[in-house]
Amino acid sequence: MTSSFCRSVTCMVCAALVLVGGSVVAADSTMRVGPKSFDFGFVPVDAKVYGHYWLVNDGTDSIHIQEVKPQCGCTAAPLTRDHIAPSDSLYLEIAFNSKGMHGWVHKRIDVFYNDTAASPAQLYFSAKVGETTGDIVVHPVDVHFDDFDKVKEDIVLENTGQDTYAIDVATPPPPYIDYGFDRDSIPPGERALMTVHLGDSTPLGLYQTSMTLLLDGPIPHTISIPIKGTGYVR
Numbered sequence: 001m002t003s004s005f006c007r008s009v010t011c012m013v014c015a016a017l018v019l020v021g022g023s024v025v026a027a028d029s030t031m032r033v034g035p036k037s038f039d040f041g042f043v044p045v046d047a048k049v050y051g052h053y054w055l056v057n058d059g060t061d062s063i064h065i066q067e068v069k070p071q072c073g074c075t076a077a078p079l080t081r082d083h084i085a086p087s088d089s090l091y092l093e094i095a096f097n098s099k100g101m102h103g104w105v106h107k108r109i110d111v112f113y114n115d116t117a118a119s120p121a122q123l124y125f126s127a128k129v130g131e132t133t134g135d136i137v138v139h140p141v142d143v144h145f146d147d148f149d150k151v152k153e154d155i156v157l158e159n160t161g162q163d164t165y166a167i168d169v170a171t172p173p174p175p176y177i178d179y180g181f182d183r184d185s186i187p188p189g190e191r192a193l194m195t196v197h198l199g200d201s202t203p204l205g206l207y208q209t210s211m212t213l214l215l216d217g218p219i220p221h222t223i224s225i226p227i228k229g230t231g232y233v234r
Helices: 002-015
Strands: 018-020 025-026 031-034 037-043 048-057 064-071 087-099 103-113 121-129 136-139 143-144 151-157 165-171 175-183 191-198 205-216 221-231
Touching: 018 037, 031 087, 031 103, 031 121, 037 048, 037 087, 037 205, 048 165, 048 221, 064 087, 087 103, 087 121, 103 143, 121 191, 136 221, 175 205, 191 221
Parallel strands: 037 121, 037 221, 143 221
Antiparallel strands: 018 025, 031 048, 048 087, 064 103, 103 121, 136 151, 151 191, 165 205, 175 191, 205 221
16 A cells, blocks of 8 residues: 555656756746747848847746757857746847848747757747838948947938838847937838937947837838947047
């Protein structure tokens, strides 16, 4: 009787656990991803832009990220840490390089972790390289702060369509990049001016980042603007 009871308890314990890479992990280590897909929209040719995802642990045990594997070499997704505690989250930034591409691009990133029932989590992103995605035309298509005296760049957003588009920021740049708009929407045939300028905490040396704009209208679309430069002691 005792032996049978012990075997029964042992089976229940084993059923509640998953053995991965030599470590026992609770089966309710559940990772939620938000968003599961990211749209860069328009991206210039030969440019690098950045998107992000949140990996959230909704389970009661820690999640161990074993590998983040982009579908191709055009994407980098470095990890800042490889464990997510229960009720905690991890910010995952990806860098997409559009060099050698043109037109629509659709890519996947696999995130392998210690929940064999659900791993890998699959993240997706898309971009339209070198071609506008709607009625809004942007000029210039990127921002360079490579000159010592250059700390500001003006970007014109022109509405070539028949509908009004509201301007929003889907993914802002880091805090060392400031930005502002002279209006919050663009009527048909008109323009809006976006000013991008360096803040007080610009990193020294070479840096690269981006921002993604959302143009909200009958058919919402996005525009990603690469930002790069060299930080100097001022």
